[in-house]
Amino acid sequence: MTRPGLAKLWPLACIALAGLVPWIPGMPAFWVTLLNYTGIAAIVAIGLVVLTGIGGMTSFGQATLLGLGAYTTAIMSKYYDLSPWLGLPAGLLVTAAGATLIGAVTVRLSGHYLALGTIAWSVGLYYTFANLDLVGRNDGISGIPPLEVAGYRLLDARMSFTVIWLGVLLAALATMNLLDSRAGRAIRALKGGAVAAASFGVDTARTRLLAFVYSAVLAGFAGWLYVHMQRSVNPTPFGFYQSIQYLLMAVIGGAAHIPGALLGAALVTLVNDRLQDILPKLFGARGNYESIVFGMLLIAVLQWAPDGLWPLIARFRPRRRAIQADAPRLAAQTMPERGSTLLEVVRLRRNFGGLVAVNDIDFTLKAGEILGLIGPNGAGKSTTFNLITGVDTPSGGIVRFRGGDLTGRPARHVAAQGIARTFQHVKLVPTMSVIENVAIGAHLRGHASPLAGLLRLDRAEDARLYAEAARQLARVGLADAADRPATSLALGQQRIVEIARALCLDPVLLLLDEPAAGLRHNEKAELSTLLRRLRDEGVTILLVEHDMEFVMGLVDRLVVMDFGTKLADGPPDAVRADPRVIEAYLGSVE
Amino acid sequence: MSRTSAILAAAVVFGLAAPAFADTIRVGVTISTTGPAASLGVPQRNSIALLPKEIAGQQVTYTVLDDGADSTRAVANMRKLIEEEKADIIIGTSTTPASLAMINVAAETKVPMISLSASASIIQPMDATKRWVFKVPQNDNLMADAIAGHMAASGVKTVGFIGFNDAYGDGWAKEFTRAAAEKNITIVANERFARADTSVTGQVLKLVAAKPDAVLIAGSGTPAALPQKTLHERAYAGKYYQTHGVANNDFLRVGGKDVEGTILPAGPILVSAQLPDSNPIKAKALEYVKAYEAANGAGSVATFGAHAYDAAILLTAAVPGALAKGKPGSAEFRAALRDSMEAQKNVVMTHGIANMTAEDHNGFDSRARVMVTIEGGAWKLLP
Amino acid sequence: MDLSIFLILVQDGVVNGAIYALLALSLVLVFAVTRVILVAQGEFVAFGGLTYAALATGQTPGAIWLLGGLGLAAFAGGLWQERRRMRGGALLRHALFTLALPAAIIAATLVLAPRRAGIVVEVLLAVAIVTPMAPYLYRIAFQPLGNASVLTLLITAVALHLALTGLGLVFFGPEGFRAPPFSDAMILAGPLMIPGQAIWILGLTLALMLGLYAFFEKTLTGKALRATAVNRLGARLVGIPTAQAGVLAFGLAGFIGALSGVLIVPLTTVYYDGGFMIGLRGFTAAIIGGLGSYPGAVLAALLVGVAESFSSFWASAFKEVIVFTAIIPVLLWRSLRHGNGEDEE
Incomplete structure (x- = not known):
């Protein structure tokens, strides 16, 4: 059983205590109202934590998504006299459906295209709301009923407070659960690079869509709360400016942290309110200086805390994860028969414009051998890796694996065949612990849906995934580092973490890109031992390496590349004696 | 000082605010002094400074908040004014959607409010919620009828309409469509533009192509000049009508010679000096214009600001009756204030003469609008 | 629709697209050099336009006080940020740039504004007031x-x-302003009536683009800026400080914004907050x-203008709705062609 540590529970305890706030004697009524607005904004901001802070997708359209939820429940309860409680599932459904539709197009956009894409559809939707008779055009709909519990109308701000902050609590819990699940790790992996995630079988497009729809559903939920508290709706709160407000709440609080969302929402709401009181006293009532001072404050805070305020309050310390060592093992692949042909590369080619990076390379790999791919810098080794693993698409040639055609298949399909890899430039997620990073490798060996993760129905499976991750980490000798932030390790050790992550995939074929770089002498020896043991267990290994001593003592066969073409292929000794290799390559070795 | 303690210190400083209460009438004002409706909100804010500090022997205080024409902020402001400032009455806000969002709060907290925005839908049809809501600007249907009437009298049969792509333009499109139909005037083109648009050529080409006898432009402030200037460029030769939304001198400045001859309905205050002395509105209106320009400079007056002044006139008239039933700050006083405002008859304001009834919380009649044209760069009262 | 309407x-x-193009150019430049998406670009357009409108009607623009205030703030900010490093010559240069320059511009404006010094002087003055901001x-x-x-x-x-x-509202007020056109000429070409101002806009846009091209291709500073855009670290290694490149990029953005504002204010009404939507199109x-x-x-800007x-x-x-939803397929196409969108940040 993985038990959430105290560090993770105390924000929840704070929220629970906060539930009592409005009943404090002498608590000004308007403060409760302000906290209600804070709560609604916090829910939207939590969605942005998942989407922007963690998923890396900037959205300028959250307020419009809030509008989808708001209008749905407004129409149902005002025009069809349905209970506002029915508006909740309907609102969430409409928002989710809308977001899926919008997201199917937008999340395919990358980077700034995505940001502009969100502006585009949110401006479009805003003016559609404003010109649609069904939703009352610019004037909107007013006289919407409040929430009712057992016939009691929740008009009082303190009543709304309970509902809203219960909602915040739920949203925070659900988000924590989601991020701690298999699907959540996939979302978090996006930040370490979509390529790495895809190489372990994560469907990055679907994962991006998931993050988008999830944040939209939270926005829709906030919209439902908003409407029944405000009891009127028109397009003004769903425009571009409001979307920006939500985004800056998330960023000022600390975009990658759930408590940051709460902090940011509270701060922005509170500061805006206080400025209205303070500034007229300072400057008189002749002008409006709120937005000026607010903007300047914001700039000052961002200079002081570029990653938001929460990281200043609580430094990033991954929680200790209790590993259930006796969890049933995950199903493992049957290794192919030793000596059978595993991988065939035929006339593989890659052009970048006029440059031929890989020029009609041929080689085969037998099950259970270690093949070294060597060559000077720029010989095309890493490109060959990328072509085999589906990170890059070949311009020509064939890649065959266990008899099936892999040419040009996407990375996650390649991963599903049992091919795992490491990267020349380490791609670990900095905001995750070592073991969490390793667990990403086991993505394809779990099946829990995002919803199961959200509802904590995935614990048994997740325990098995983590047990596997712990096992692989122990295998590479880094069991002690499990709970450290991944990027706090030395670079050489980070490469070893990548090997553990690759092993979590239960690979038939392991592709290692310069695994020994940055390792000390005895660490290299340990690595050699590990790789030999893996070979003995039936794993086939293809590695790129510069360290000749390391390679020569380890591999069964070598393929030498230079300027994209294959120079030689054979046992280390034969290759070493090949005059062409000596001339082109060994002569220039460092 | 560590960062954490700095944050705590900031929290403490921000937390300090507790107004003390005396026995005074508290007026809460929320208007749009920033954002898209700032051209309405700014003169309104400037007018608040001119309002009486004492009514019927009671001190009056005003707390002004800005809502930026955003309905969420308008409602939050209203709650703040009621819950924190203990307002007895709310004045505001400048735009229709935000006013519509506020009326629920008025009814729920039983605090009367006087809206400063255009649409009749804020107070009509009267119901249990709108009982608490009053409105001092002329209803848009009154103004639309005036334009349609003037068009019919001048032989206009077809009209091209172009309005803001917001609540103002939308409200006018609806009201004018109704008013035009009653006078058998056909609307041959119906276009929208945004306040900050840099070009309205597309819309204007469409208008010109429809060959209407007249064009009605429904926008507020200086942005309403752009379609008219573009129509001039395209040599449109028909009549030009504008709405009372343009009734400030900035419009004349930006419009220049291109807006000469434009016809519009407006509150009588726009041409107060030209009103006959027999008109009781004249004295009130001049009083406001004088006070406003003394404080803000010659030529600075705008009719929108006068709505805030009118709200105070209504309040001043209603307070004595309400004081008999309760002390300021009490629920009785607020209820009595509402009742008293509803009972007011023949209240002379800068924009008209109001006769409130249980059904009509605006109370203006045709005396609240005059037809005006622009001549020699100045507003001129039409007979 | 007939041909003439078309x-x-x-x-x-x-004509609108030309302005968007100018803004797009400066946004690209600023982003490439500093990684900042300059949301506030539109404000320079509004300030430029409003300042010129004030000058063209013989008024002293309030923007000069904004310029002075910002200069003072930049002086103080620079002093604070580099309190350990800034000495002697650097300090003097800093003071010249942030204090003496705005003081000179303010003085020139106070002298020239009431005298109606003519279009050219007024245009230059408006641009000079807004650019350093x-x-x-x-x-x-x-x-x-x-x-x-x-x-x-x-x-x-x-x-x-x-x-x-917020500052714009304080300094310029809520209402719009307009300036008289540079020339009243109207060119008739078939169904087209091309106002002289439109010719001015197109001409100056083209001139500015050529100027920028020459600047980037021919001058050392321009090449340095380009180098910074390609590789910040590399540029620093060969002795181009990123901060200076940033100041320069922002200076160009301010200049282009202000000039755009001056160009459009005779053709349309400019509001204190009107720059944002123009900037968004850019x-x-x-x-x-x-x-x-x-x-x-530039091509995309013309496309947006025509679509609008x-x-x-x-x-x-x-x-x-039409303009913004129409760009989504374009974005999608660009995004797919651009590759898999690997690894931002």
């Missing part, structure tokens, strides 16, 4: 943020936009163009 709409779209703002808001994420820089730019809009064009390609941005002009003819109430 041509008029194209003409209208191209941008580098001052860079010093105050962005330079200390050095290596912050693009998201943080973006939110800072948003904050700047909020503050500047931003749209910059991104459609690929946020790195100057010709791409046609959709306002066809369905004016849904103009924004």
Whole structure:
């Protein structure tokens, strides 16, 4: 059983205590109202934590998504006299459906295209709301009923407070659960690079869509709360400016942290309110200086805390994860028969414009051998890796694996065949612990849906995934580092973490890109031992390496590349004696 | 000082605010002094400074908040004014959607409010919620009828309409469509533009192509000049009508010679000096214009600001009756204030003469609008 | 729609598009050099336009006091940020740039504004008043943020936009302004009536583009800027300080913004907050163009302008809906062609 540590529970305890706030004697009524607005904004901001802070997708359209939820429940309860409680599932459904539709197009956009894409559809939707008779055009709909519990109308701000902050609590819990699940790790992996995630079988497009729809559903939920508290709706709160407000709440609080969302929402709401009181006293009532001072404050805070305020309050310390060592093992692949042909590369080619990076390379790999791919810098080794693993698409040639055609298949399909890899430039997620990073490798060996993760129905499976991750980490000798932030390790050790992550995939074929770089002498020896043991267990290994001593003592066969073409292929000794290799390559070795 | 303690210190400083209460009438004002409706909100804010500090022997205080024409902020402001400032009455806000969002709060907290925005839908049809809501600007249907009437009298049969792509333009499109139909005037083109648009050529080409006898432009402030200037460029030769939304001198400045001859309905205050002395509105209106320009400079007056002044006139008239039933700050006083405002008859304001009834919380009649044209760069009262 | 309407709409779209193109260019430049998406670009347009409108009607623009204030703030900010390093010559240069320059501009304006010194002087003065604001703002808001994420820089730019809009309201008031055209000439070409001002806009846009091209291709400073855009670290290694490149990029952005404002204010009404929507179109064009390609941005800007002009003819109430949803497929196409969108940040 993985038990959430105290560090993770105390924000929840704070929220629970906060539930009592409005009943404090002498608590000004308007403060409760302000906290209600804070709560609604916090829910939207939590969605942005998942989407922007963690998923890396900037959205300028959250307020419009809030509008989808708001209008749905407004129409149902005002025009069809349905209970506002029915508006909740309907609102969430409409928002989710809308977001899926919008997201199917937008999340395919990358980077700034995505940001502009969100502006585009949110401006479009805003003016559609404003010109649609069904939703009352610019004037909107007013006289919407409040929430009712057992016939009691929740008009009082303190009543709304309970509902809203219960909602915040739920949203925070659900988000924590989601991020701690298999699907959540996939979302978090996006930040370490979509390529790495895809190489372990994560469907990055679907994962991006998931993050988008999830944040939209939270926005829709906030919209439902908003409407029944405000009891009127028109397009003004769903425009571009409001979307920006939500985004800056998330960023000022600390975009990658759930408590940051709460902090940011509270701060922005509170500061805006206080400025209205303070500034007229300072400057008189002749002008409006709120937005000026607010903007300047914001700039000052961002200079002081570029990653938001929460990281200043609580430094990033991954929680200790209790590993259930006796969890049933995950199903493992049957290794192919030793000596059978595993991988065939035929006339593989890659052009970048006029440059031929890989020029009609041929080689085969037998099950259970270690093949070294060597060559000077720029010989095309890493490109060959990328072509085999589906990170890059070949311009020509064939890649065959266990008899099936892999040419040009996407990375996650390649991963599903049992091919795992490491990267020349380490791609670990900095905001995750070592073991969490390793667990990403086991993505394809779990099946829990995002919803199961959200509802904590995935614990048994997740325990098995983590047990596997712990096992692989122990295998590479880094069991002690499990709970450290991944990027706090030395670079050489980070490469070893990548090997553990690759092993979590239960690979038939392991592709290692310069695994020994940055390792000390005895660490290299340990690595050699590990790789030999893996070979003995039936794993086939293809590695790129510069360290000749390391390679020569380890591999069964070598393929030498230079300027994209294959120079030689054979046992280390034969290759070493090949005059062409000596001339082109060994002569220039460092 | 560590960062954490700095944050705590900031929290403490921000937390300090507790107004003390005396026995005074508290007026809460929320208007749009920033954002898209700032051209309405700014003169309104400037007018608040001119309002009486004492009514019927009671001190009056005003707390002004800005809502930026955003309905969420308008409602939050209203709650703040009621819950924190203990307002007895709310004045505001400048735009229709935000006013519509506020009326629920008025009814729920039983605090009367006087809206400063255009649409009749804020107070009509009267119901249990709108009982608490009053409105001092002329209803848009009154103004639309005036334009349609003037068009019919001048032989206009077809009209091209172009309005803001917001609540103002939308409200006018609806009201004018109704008013035009009653006078058998056909609307041959119906276009929208945004306040900050840099070009309205597309819309204007469409208008010109429809060959209407007249064009009605429904926008507020200086942005309403752009379609008219573009129509001039395209040599449109028909009549030009504008709405009372343009009734400030900035419009004349930006419009220049291109807006000469434009016809519009407006509150009588726009041409107060030209009103006959027999008109009781004249004295009130001049009083406001004088006070406003003394404080803000010659030529600075705008009719929108006068709505805030009118709200105070209504309040001043209603307070004595309400004081008999309760002390300021009490629920009785607020209820009595509402009742008293509803009972007011023949209240002379800068924009008209109001006769409130249980059904009509605006109370203006045709005396609240005059037809005006622009001549020699100045507003001129039409007979 | 007949041919004449078609041509008029194209003409209208191209004139608007030219302004969007200018803004798109400066957004691309600023982003490439500093990684800042300059949301506040539109404010320079509004300030430029409003300042020129004031000068052209013989008034002293309030913007000079804003310039002075920002200069002072940049002086103080620079002093604080580099309190350990700034000595002697550097301090003097800093003071000259942030104190003496605005003082000189303010003095010149106070002397020249009431005298009606003619269009050329007034245009130059308006541009001179607004242009330095941008580098001052860079010093105050962005330079200390050095290596912050693009998201943080973006939110800072948003904050700047909020503050500047607020300042705009204080200094210029809520109503719009317009200036007399540079020339009253009207060129008749078939169904087209091309106002002289439109010719001015197109001509100056073209001139500015050629100027920028020459600047980037021929001058050392321009090449240095380009180098910074390609590789910040590399540029620093060969002795081009990123901060100076940032100041320069912002200076160009301020100049282009101010000039755009001056160009449009005789043709349309400019409001204190009107720059934002113009800037958003420029931003749209910059991104459609690929946020790195100057010709791409210009082409996209013209496209946005023409799309806008046609959709306002066809369905004016849904103009924004049409323009903005039409760009999504373009974005999708660019995004797919651009590759898999690997590893931002």
